[in-house]
Amino acid sequence: MFVTSEKLDRRELLKLRQRAIAERQIFITDAAKPGAATWSDVSTVFNRFEAIVKEGVNDIVSRYRRSFLGPLWSMVGTIVFVAGFMILGRFLFKITDNTYVVYVTCGVVFWTFIFSTLAEGAGMYTNPATASTGFHLSFAEIPIRMMIRNLIVLLLNAPIVFGVSLFFVRWDNWTSLLFIPGLILVVSVLIPVAIVLGVFGARLRDLPPAVASLLQFGFYLSPVFWLAESIPQGAPHLILDLNPFYHMLQVVRKPFLNEIAPLEHYLILLGLSLGGWTIAVIVFARFRRRIIYWA
């Protein structure tokens, strides 16, 4: 099969074969081995990771093509929203605490991230354009690319979050760096949920708009701009305890207020992540082959 001058031993041959698969020089699809097909789909994420990141960047650049501010528009959106809420908070709700600025800014930025990840996720397999690249398709690439797109938007908003946080809250210890594990945990919950929503969203075309509406509902039930502390303990507190968005917001926002989020939030998110990945793997393996016909 290989044209080489010298003889190769088994291991070298195996290595060559693996590289050829990564470079898309060997392509095998066998209906009798569905597991192998799923694995080859997933493995492209590792083999082409760099290219996927570039494609994610391209997506963002394309989205704001021919606009003057370009991707900075997402920053403008955040500033406008926060400014509006500050006016509302100061004059209507009489909130004078400056950390509230940080609270709302982080709330809005991270809520937008959660919202757009799930809303885009639900529709990510419905775009037929993804079906016509002329190459072996990878359905595992699509959610990763979607997440990269949203992380880039989040990164564009980072100057506001850090600016506001450093201005109003004193960072005199390492507590604030806890936003890193918090964000990793949130991402690890969002990806599997987006995969499940995406697969079913391709089949059931009512799902993407339904998800968007439900998320709107979730926005009001989650402490994005209102204070979680204002909910009394007891039965009403279930609104927060049973709300996954609350736990997500806590682990990424608390650090910017230089506070430590209670361990329970981390544990709940870890549980959601493990459960989510289990379901996502089952759904993906089961329906992956059919997505192309639904798209």
Next chain:
Amino acid sequence: MELVPRLSATNVKVTFPLHIAESRSFKIKIGQLLGAHRGTGRKYKSALNNISFTLRSGDRLGIVGANGAGKSTLIKTLLGTYEPEAGRIIRIGKVAGLISARTGMDPERSGYQNIYRRGMQAGLSRTEIDAFVPKILEFADLGDDIYRAVRTYSSGMGARLGFAIATSMSAQIYIMDEWIGAGDARFVEKAQERIEAMFNEEHILVLATHVDALIKRWCNKVLVLHHGEQIALTGVTEGLDIKNRILDNEPVESILSDYNANNVVPLQGKVIGGQT
């Protein structure tokens, strides 16, 4: 690393679900759960059935058949877009797929940027793509328009660029759908010259087209499809004859029995019949 190219399909079967349009909405789904839409069940359309062939270095296969015979489905299955329901496809060697002119292009980006985009999709590095760019620019012949968004291109311009990109990245297996036969006469002529120059004895070509002249010029084998079934895998003259007789509404059985009776031995000793 150069591999010896090979492309084989073994008993490939592809079915399209037909139940999609009607039961996509919640309303009907819920209705079904409540028993209102009982008995609709799942319907599938067989798009390809029992497709088997092996292509090696130098084989140039033309896929022919009437509209809806499964040509494009087979092309997409060979490229890996559709996964077969049953059967196996093994593809060894670098592949270039030309499904449509603007395959994989981002209309908002310039032609120039799309060259890199396509290259990355094919798994090439930036420096590897750099090497191809002059060749692509020369063939596409777009002048300064290459820096304009692809969205603004005429279909001819898009076709030239897409074709130039796809044929510049040296591949060993070229899989093309029929769009190549479109475009103005000058482009078609230029494209044909390029494909001929690009080919060498080791390459594999798979081409789906309605244009008999293209098959005669480029192919040395013909696969005749009819309603997703592989009717014959044979030589060019015989294959085109079988296809044209099917287009003339002659029953498939009579064409095949004709061939078998006359003991024609076009390819490897046999005409492969339909349902075997």
